Amino acid sequence: MTSTTVSKAESLNADLRRRLEEAEEVIRAIREGEIDALVVRNEANGEEVFTLEGGVESYRSFMEAMNLGAAAFDRFGNLLYANRALTDLVDVARDALDGPVLFTALGANGAKALRDLISAAHPATSAVEVTLGSGDGAKHLLIAAGEMTLGTNSGVAVTFTDVTARINAEKRAQAERTALAILASAVEAVVVCDLNGVVTHANASASSLAGADPIGSTFDEAFALDFRGATGLMQGGDFLDVVASGQPIQGIEAIAPRSRGAKDVLVSASALMVGEGSIGTVVTLVDLSRRKAAEKQQLLLMGELDHRVKNTLALVVSISNRTASTEETIDGFRKAFSGRIHALAATHNVLADRSWASIFLRDILSTELAPYVNELGSRLEMIGDDIEILPRAAIAFGLVVHELATNAVKYGALAIETGKIAVSVAARDTYFEVSWKEIGGPKVSMPTRRGFGNTVITRSLQYSANGGASLDFETDGVRCTIRIPVEDVVQA
């Protein structure tokens, strides 16, 4: 053989070997299911392609007819087919949708969930829920996967169901439950009205103010609020129209006549906005009863204080005038006047300590005698039960005791060591008789003129027909009989 012949034989041999390898490779690929189409040549039509599974088109037609997003993958996660509903769902153009684009569109979490589903797919369907995007525009997909066979191919059928509407409905229902719970838990009365002013929601406090369940009635019918401070310009549910037009109202006082005891309430209201539009109004009614009661009490106290200050000033002027008319020197006036003002102040102090309620006779006696007597216990003797008297009588009694004490210190029983005062109390029909008797003092003679002390004693307590006092200069000691009106004594 020539070298050319040898070379040709080798080349032919190599070509045959290559064709044999190719033929074996084709057979292997067919056996292992790696091909699904064959090229067949015939004389009439030339090359023709035959697919090994005829069902491909039919399964695609079926997928296209589905409303759900649907896709077929092979076992390796390669996208074989995706229907139009899926391209709409992930918002990708039909031509642009391939495997990588689909996985990208599902986001990192969605792509991982889908890969896990495909790799774990078995004949029984398993599903997972994924969220695309965030916020209000978030889309919720339920992805379900199951194993399937397509001719010679094993693959995975995956459906994508848009469950956004269901999830949003659940969220809305949850939000509504929360809102109702908030409404029910609110201490203040909260009322929700629709645009026609009809009450749609109300909590227990609101029902209490309405005196009945207000739901279904108009706000005006249910609550009949009386806006007395609004000069008649606003009545009933008029304010709801104002509020619904976008002008909130805050802190208008009204009376809720339907509630038990006609409560004062503070009304505030604003439009109930859902999205961009108003769907009604929210009204809150704050119970002002306690605050109003406190304000009334305060006014009462201020009136009382005013009254007392005026009375006290009148008394001080009277004391000043009477003292001036009976004292002959400036020094005498100063001493007598300041003594009497101090006596008045002392009774005031004791009364203030008791919140101007009532006071025991012994307390007044102790207070008024304290500046003059060191050992009160041995100089003052009380006979009979002590009584509690009201401020009006207490101030008068305090002044009387002051005058009696100063007189006793100057001329009577308290001027000497052994003298003492006996005070007895006896109940009579319309008054309590308090008797002041000086014992063990020097001999008493009638004063030559009637001083202020005498006037104070006899005139005080005459504000009541049942009250009064009389002074007797008995030789063994001054006796003063004071009548405390029964209406000024606290009955046990």
Add this chain to the structure above:
Amino acid sequence: MTMEDMEDQPTGTPKKLTLYVAGQTPKSLAALQNLERICAESLPGKYVIEVVDLRKSPQLAREHGIVAIPTLVRELPVPIRKIIGDLSNAEKVLVSLQVEGE
């Protein structure tokens, strides 16, 4: 017929790979996706992929004597190589495509 240029072309002109498919059959789609992945991950810039749809142009099968679909053909460098099947065995594909010294 489509031509897809590979991204990130390094030195040297990329060589052409021809993938013969039959429309959208599962194996055709799988082969294309597997090939794109292998090229992107292991052979960046070395090849461009030409996809020949024999459903549309069956006569093009004659040039490379294609019998089974899908089939991948590498013409250069010689000798011509054919890889038949869905290219799911990436290792085998790489061995066939990577010639020593390249």
